[in-house]
Amino acid sequence: MLRLTPPENKRFIQADNFNIIYGGGEANVAVSLANYGLDASFVTRLPDNPIGDSALNELRRYGVNTEFIKRGGDRLGIYFCENGASQRPSNVIYDRAHSAIAETKPGEFNWGKIFNGADWYHVTGITPALSDNMAEVTIESVKEAKKQGLKVSCDLNYRAKLWSRDKAEKVMAEVMEYVDVCIANEEDAEMIFKIKSGSDIDSGELNIDGYREVADQLMERFDLELVGSHLRKSYNASVNGWLVVLYDGNEFVQSEEYEVHIVDRVGGGDSFAGGLIYSRLTGKSLQESAEFGAAASSLKQSIPGDFNHMSLEEVESLAKGSGSGRVKR
DSSP states (O other): OEEEEOGGGOOGGGOSSOEEEEOOHHHHHHHHHHHTTOOOBOOOEEOSSHHHHHHHHHHHHTTOBOTTOEEOSSOOOEEEEEOOBTTBOOEEEEEOTTOTTTTOOTTSSOHHHHHTTOOEEEEESSGGGSOHHHHHHHHHHHHHHHHTTOEEEEEOOOOTTTSOHHHHHHHHHHHHTTOSEEEOOTTHHHHHHOOOOOOBTTTTBOOHHHHHHHHHHHHHHHOOSEEEEEEEEESSSSEEEEEEEEEOSSOEEEOOOEEEEOSOOTTHHHHHHHHHHHHHHTTOOHHHHHHHHHHHHHHHTTSSSSSOOOOHHHHHHHHTTOOSOOOOO
């Protein structure tokens, strides 16, 4: 999709031009995984026009396989993002109705071919929120992924501006029947499945122990093997505390907490998802997975745009405790 952002932290009403950024939940994860040296493919539908070409080329630029991307439809989905600062929050306006992907119908993707030889499939709760069609396509995809023996991860990513809580619960409950690894932030489990952690999101107060209870309930309901969450202590729009918790049904681990001075928060959660998937595919322990995911996602928020452009070595260095920010000479 296409993100349009006013430059220099301007408000929409001030803007006479916008920065163009291509990205989106699953695309951001694919770029992270390709950046870490894994083979990553992205599946979507893009309009067969120069804007669709630009989005496709942005993925190719970072080593993501695009052979399974369908071409068709009239437009690329757009959203406008006004970056916040200090006590002023960020603001998002969606323009995604009737996009090429939203009008995709079940049966258009050959999931058997797409999943052949793959190990892991990742999807977010944003994709089925785009349309009734895409809800069906998402369910179709996770069913086939499990049939072919892939690990399936899902970032719940509830978006109130895209669908209602009741619709989200109905659709995501069916999706989750085929999920192995669930990612849910401070709001998702509560907004979709009415599972509360005891945190006060607006005040930035986190009840970390409460997330184990949330994870337990998610595991019990959906027979999951792992639940993860990136937790944001929102002091203001510019400075956040950031950490990760993971729970596998036996062990509950917490990462180092970072104080993040935000350049661009978009993609922070996706970079955690990418870090977590990489960690599990490469045999890291649960604690190492938490540290790697937290390091990757905190570093991402220092970078403009949706994608995490930190190298594997840079993430590993921070995960091992090198976070001074000193100049590399």
